[in-house]
Structures are given as structure tokens and as C-alpha cells.
Amino acid sequence: MECPIKIFILGSSVSRDPFEFSEVGGFEIVDYVARTSIASLGAQPFVDEEILANIKSTWQRKMVFCDMNKSTYSKLRGKEFDILLIDLIDERFGLAINESSIYTVSTEFKKA
Numbered sequence: 001m002e003c004p005i006k007i008f009i010l011g012s013s014v015s016r017d018p019f020e021f022s023e024v025g026g027f028e029i030v031d032y033v034a035r036t037s038i039a040s041l042g043a044q045p046f047v048d049e050e051i052l053a054n055i056k057s058t059w060q061r062k063m064v065f066c067d068m069n070k071s072t073y074s075k076l077r078g079k080e081f082d083i084l085l086i087d088l089i090d091e092r093f094g095l096a097i098n099e100s101s102i103y104t105v106s107t108e109f110k111k112a
Contacts, residue, residue, distance in 0.1 A: 004028040008079055010036065010072065011087025030079045033072050035063040037090050037104040045070040046101035054112035064112075067104045 004025070009016050009032045016034075019027045047068045055061040066072060076084070094105040103109060 002026065005083060006030045006079075006081040007083045007085055008076065008081040009033070009085045009087070011085060012089045014089065015085055015087035030081050031075050033063070033066055033075065035060070035090060035093075035104055035106040035108065036067045036072060037093055037095060037102075038086075038088070039091075039095055040067055040102040040104050041070065041072055043070060043102035044100040046098055046103075048098070048103075051109060051112040055108050057108070060108040064106065064108055067106075067109075068101070070101075 004027055006028050007019060008030050009019075011032075012034050016029065016032055019029055045068065047065065052061055052065055052068070055064055066075075090104060090106070093107075093109075096103040096105050096109075
């Protein structure tokens with residue numbers, strides 16, 4: 001039996017779902033980061049606890065936290081994968097600047 005192709009997804013559910021629901025198999029999603037703009041990845045971390053406290057969904061809060069604490073690069077370094085799938089859909093969101101940090105203003109961020 002062949003090993004599955006390991007995929008790290010920086011994108012959205014649109015880029016994740018084909019692998020989650022594939023009947024063909026042969027794929028393993030090793031990590032999935034959403035709600036993060038490429039423009040915010042290299043900024044300084046700054047976690048706004050007040051915003052996070054107002055996000056009801058655990059998964060959405062986790063994604064906004066990942067954007068705020070800038071942990072995407074450490075996730076990339078800490079995982080073994082064959083394919084890095086980058087879906088630029090989150091570039092549609094605006095950006096917010098707070099001191100030396102940049103946030104992705106996703107729908108969940110706005111609601112909070």
C-alpha cells in the first residue's frame with residue numbers, strides 16, 4: 001500500500017473539501033490554516049484577547065488566533081508534507097494594523 005500524499009493547506013474550505021470528501025483516497029491533510037492573508041504572515045504577533053473572546057466558534061477562534069499570533073510559519077516548519085496548497089481566497093479580506101502587527105479582517109474578525 002502506498003503512503004498517502006501529505007498536504008498542508010493554507011486556504012479555505014474550498015481548497016480543503018476535495019481532499020476531505022475524496023473517495024479516491026491517497027491524501028492526508030497534515031494541517032489546514034484558514035482566515036490568514038499572505039500580507040499578514042510576516043508581521044509581528046499581537047493577540048487581541050477581546051476579539052478572540054467574542055468569537056463563538058472554537059474552530060473560527062483558532063484560525064483567527066493563528067493569524068494574530070503568526071504561527072503559520074512554525075506550523076509549516078513542524079510538519080512533513082509533500083504539497084503546500086496555497087489558496088489565495090483570503091486575500092479578499094481587508095487588513096487591520098495594530099501597532100507593529102497586521103491582522104486579516106475575516107468575517108469572524110469583523111463580527112467580533
